[in-house]
Amino acid sequence: MSEAKRDADVIVLGAGAAGLMCAAVAAARGRDVLVLERNEAPGRKVLISGGGRCNFTNLRTTPDNFLSANPHFAKSALARFTPRDILDMVEAHGVSWHEKHLGQLFCDNSSKAVLGMLLEQCRLTGAPIRTGIDVRHARPSAGGFTVATGDGDLRCESLVVATGGCSWTQLGATDLGYRLARSFGLPITDLRPGLVPLILDGLDLALCVELSGVSFPARVSCGAASFDDDVLLTHHGLSGPAILQASSYWTPGAVIVVDLLPGVDLVEMFEIAAAKNVISVLARRLPKRLAHGWCARHGFDGRWADMTQREQDRLLATLCGWTLHPVGTAGYDKAEVTVGGVATDALSSKTLESRSVPGLYFIGEVVDVTGWLGGYNFQWAWASGRAAGEVV
Numbered sequence: 001m002s003e004a005k006r007d008a009d010v011i012v013l014g015a016g017a018a019g020l021m022c023a024a025v026a027a028a029r030g031r032d033v034l035v036l037e038r039n040e041a042p043g044r045k046v047l048i049s050g051g052g053r054c055n056f057t058n059l060r061t062t063p064d065n066f067l068s069a070n071p072h073f074a075k076s077a078l079a080r081f082t083p084r085d086i087l088d089m090v091e092a093h094g095v096s097w098h099e100k101h102l103g104q105l106f107c108d109n110s111s112k113a114v115l116g117m118l119l120e121q122c123r124l125t126g127a128p129i130r131t132g133i134d135v136r137h138a139r140p141s142a143g144g145f146t147v148a149t150g151d152g153d154l155r156c157e158s159l160v161v162a163t164g165g166c167s168w169t170q171l172g173a174t175d176l177g178y179r180l181a182r183s184f185g186l187p188i189t190d191l192r193p194g195l196v197p198l199i200l201d202g203l204d205l206a207l208c209v210e211l212s213g214v215s216f217p218a219r220v221s222c223g224a225a226s227f228d229d230d231v232l233l234t235h236h237g238l239s240g241p242a243i244l245q246a247s248s249y250w251t252p253g254a255v256i257v258v259d260l261l262p263g264v265d266l267v268e269m270f271e272i273a274a275a276k277n278v279i280s281v282l283a284r285r286l287p288k289r290l291a292h293g294w295c296a297r298h299g300f301d302g303r304w305a306d307m308t309q310r311e312q313d314r315l316l317a318t319l320c321g322w323t324l325h326p327v328g329t330a331g332y333d334k335a336e337v338t339v340g341g342v343a344t345d346a347l348s349s350k351t352l353e354s355r356s357v358p359g360l361y362f363i364g365e366v367v368d369v370t371g372w373l374g375g376y377n378f379q380w381a382w383a384s385g386r387a388a389g390e391v392v
């Protein structure tokens with residue numbers, strides 16, 4: 001495509017974390033970049049993230065904190081743009097931050113500071129952002145791509161798809177990225193909501209409704225994945241960080257196993273208080289309402305000393321393996337992320353460029369790389385945006 005016919009060298013679809021990072025990096029290299037965003041304002045997910053304080057990275061990031069059909073795919077980009085790198089950028093822009101929990105870094109004040117940093121980087125490097133532009137599709141055209149928008153066609157040499165996942169449609173999320181990938185012949189893995197509350201039914205739901213609002217630390221497992229953090233009982237079932245983490249691994253039919261007292265020597269705990277009702281022994285370690293409701297749900301009452309070996313074994317097994325059968329998730333509207341995405345086999349792990357369509361890139365959440373709760377999803381957005389921005 002001749003320069004005269006191009007609207008930009010590089011068009012980036014989506015002004016979220018990944019798209020803005022990519023645009024600023026590419027523009028700093030002297031590329032003529034244009035960002036197209038459907039919302040009237042850029043970075044809406046950045047603004048609501050982390051409860052309004054944007055958990056912008058995690059100091060403990062490793063490739064093991066991500067789900068992907070190819071667990072090695074994220075390694076290259078993550079190694080070349082680390083939590084320290086985004087922290088340097090945050091500090092250079094005077095954004096104050098703090099570490100909250102397990103390496104999670106948050107803004108001291110508002111997520112607006114992180115969005116302000118990204119917009120400033122785009123302004124300084126000369127990457128304009130056009131908002132209120134609904135991108136409908138894109139197709140190859142001589143020497144590049146033609147992007148069809150509600151406001152007409154635009155042409156570019158390289159096209160970066162940074163349109164995010166399906167979660168929180170109320171913030172402008174669309175399935176454009178997946179549709180574009182399919183239209184260019186790139187496969188998509190199965191998609192499902194992740195970091196999402198789980199729905200229960202039957203007696204377990206009744207217990208959650210009765211104890212709605214009760215929260216407690218526990219170990220929650222789904223298959224081989226296991227997380228130590230808080231569980232929250234709700235009117236619909238389970239939530240809280242440990243459940244959100246496990247939910248990304250949950251598929252219909254799978255069970256969630258809750259260890260109510262991880263690391264506690266249960267036999268010793270009961271033996272020491274063998275003459276006391278097990279409910280009151282548990283109420284010393286668990287929220288009282290939970291100890292009572294959970295024992296009633298499972299039919300445990302009476303003194304440890306009076307229980308048969310079989311009853312004692314069942315109590316111990318149920319305490320460290322409370323097995324729950326979710327009937328579903330709270331869906332994309334309540335999910336922080338979409339698990340799955342553009343298949344990593346179809347992309348270069350170094351540049352995020354399509355292997356079959358030169359000049360076409362996919363970055364951020366639209367790719368089949370999904371982070372745990374705790375700043376990992378933004379770290380992937382920065383790292384993948386950066387990797388593509390260096391080469392587009």
Ligand SMILES: Cc1cc2nc3c(=O)[nH]c(=O)nc-3n(C[C@H](O)[C@H](O)[C@H](O)COP(=O)(O)OP(=O)(O)OC[C@H]3O[C@@H](n4cnc5c(N)ncnc54)[C@H](O)[C@@H]3O)c2cc1C
Pocket residue numbers: 013014015016017018019036037038039042043044045046048049050051054055056057133134135136162163164165167168171172173174175176335336337363364365366374375376377378379381
């Ligand atoms: C409530 C909530 C809180 C979160 N908190 C955190 C957190 O604290 N830390 C963390 O690491 N992660 C967090 N996440 C996840 C994180 O926000 C996402 O993983 C990250 O924003 C993905 O970045 P992205 O640039 O790939 O996509 P997005 O940020 O989703 O950006 C995609 C952009 O593309 C635009 N777009 C979509 N379709 C079109 C179209 N057809 N035409 C034009 N533009 C389009 C969208 O409007 C959007 O602006 C949170 C998510 C949610 C929902």
